[in-house]
Amino acid sequence: MQALPKNGNRTDQSPHVILFIEESGGVWHASRLTEALKASGATVTTTTLKQCAFDTNSKTGMKIPGFDNKLPHGAFVRSISTGTLEQITFRLAILHALRDSGVRVWNDARVIERCVDKSTATFLFKRCGLPVPMTQTSERADLAQNFLDHHSPLVSKPLFGSQGNGVTKIDAKSGLPDPEDLAHVYYLQRYIPPTDNGNTPVFADWRVIVSAGRPLAAMMRKGKNWITNVHQGATPQPVALTTEMSDLAVGAAKAVGADYAGVDLIKAPNGELLVLEINSNPAWKGLQSVTGVEIGQELANDFLNAVVQHKGARSLASPTE
Ligand SMILES: Nc1ncnc2c1ncn2[C@@H]1O[C@H](COP(=O)(O)OP(=O)(O)O)[C@@H](O)[C@H]1O
Numbered sequence: 001m002q003a004l005p006k007n008g009n010r011t012d013q014s015p016h017v018i019l020f021i022e023e024s025g026g027v028w029h030a031s032r033l034t035e036a037l038k039a040s041g042a043t044v045t046t047t048t049l050k051q052c053a054f055d056t057n058s059k060t061g062m063k064i065p066g067f068d069n070k071l072p073h074g075a076f077v078r079s080i081s082t083g084t085l086e087q088i089t090f091r092l093a094i095l096h097a098l099r100d101s102g103v104r105v106w107n108d109a110r111v112i113e114r115c116v117d118k119s120t121a122t123f124l125f126k127r128c129g130l131p132v133p134m135t136q137t138s139e140r141a142d143l144a145q146n147f148l149d150h151h152s153p154l155v156s157k158p159l160f161g162s163q164g165n166g167v168t169k170i171d172a173k174s175g176l177p178d179p180e181d182l183a184h185v186y187y188l189q190r191y192i193p194p195t196d197n198g199n200t201p202v203f204a205d206w207r208v209i210v211s212a213g214r215p216l217a218a219m220m221r222k223g224k225n226w227i228t229n230v231h232q233g234a235t236p237q238p239v240a241l242t243t244e245m246s247d248l249a250v251g252a253a254k255a256v257g258a259d260y261a262g263v264d265l266i267k268a269p270n271g272e273l274l275v276l277e278i279n280s281n282p283a284w285k286g287l288q289s290v291t292g293v294e295i296g297q298e299l300a301n302d303f304l305n306a307v308v309q310h311k312g313a314r315s316l317a318s319p320t321e
């Protein structure tokens with residue numbers, strides 16, 4: 001294994017990597033990662049997946065900004081950005097093609113696909129023996145109605161949702177949501193009630209960020225209501241990582257094959273933590289505000305170590321041709 005050059009001392013052995021950032025916004029994460037990658041000695045081209053192309057005139061079959069007829073040694077996917085079904089399929093196809101061409105992609109397109117689709121992630125958690133809330137996903141209104149009849153109240157989530165958007169509580173009285181609002185797939189999960197502090201309900205869940213098979217940091221998110229995403233107004237609170245949290249978060253990342261991930265955990269009434277969901281492109285601004293761990297730098301270092309180890313990066317002297 002080749003060692004990385006130390007502390008920004010770029011040499012002709014330095015990896016030249018690409019960082020795919022969000023199209024609009026996301027400047028905070030983009031600049032932190034770019035700086036961290038540079039500080040660890042890499043040459044960095046920061047761009048978006050939208051700027052990439054397939055091109056039969058190119059030696060590599062692709063046009064990647066900053067890489068004339070060459071490919072990067074590694075690709076850090078901070079975001080694939082929102083888009084139409086065709087745009088997302090195309091951007092994932094670029095990531096698949098980069099991997100198939102020997103580029104170390106962090107997280108790989110297959111991982112992003114498994115995490116974006118909440119039903120696949122839940123299936124994989126369950127298959128790996130991780131505790132999850134009771135969940136059913138189907139296109140069938142009869143199955144969904146039966147699940148509601150027996151396990152109400154439920155949480156209904158958009159299959160491809162994030163940041164708490166479109167998450168709703170349903171019960172016998174409300175009935176099933178309009179299938180149009182869910183793109184015709186019911187992802188239904190048993191509602192986990194808040195814990196009780198005297199007579200005051202405590203709305204909280206836990207977010208753990210995992211990188212290269214180890215937990216980096218955790219926070220509790222305390223909300224005014226039951227949807228405790230920071231984006232929905234919940235407040236990050238510092239917590240020490242427990243063994244239970246670490247094992248579940250690392251297990252969840254392993255279940256989907258993620259290089260790095262944000263894992264949401266929620267406490268069942270019996271006190272046991274359950275794996276709620278996983279995010280393959282997690283934001284960490286909220287978590288950074290309550291931890292001393294330099295999350296961006298840790299992620300950058302783990303990524304660059306993987307790039308160096310990757311057999312696709314055989315010759316770091318010249319980017320993959
Ligand atoms: N089954 C559930 N029971 C109670 N609260 C839930 C449940 N599922 C989600 N929530 C709340 O809603 C938030 C968003 O749900 P989540 O599954 O993490 O989707 P998203 O991708 O939108 O973040 C969670 O952080 C949690 O506060």
Ligand SMILES: [Mg+2]
Pocket residue numbers: 163164229264277
């Ligand atoms: Mg979440």
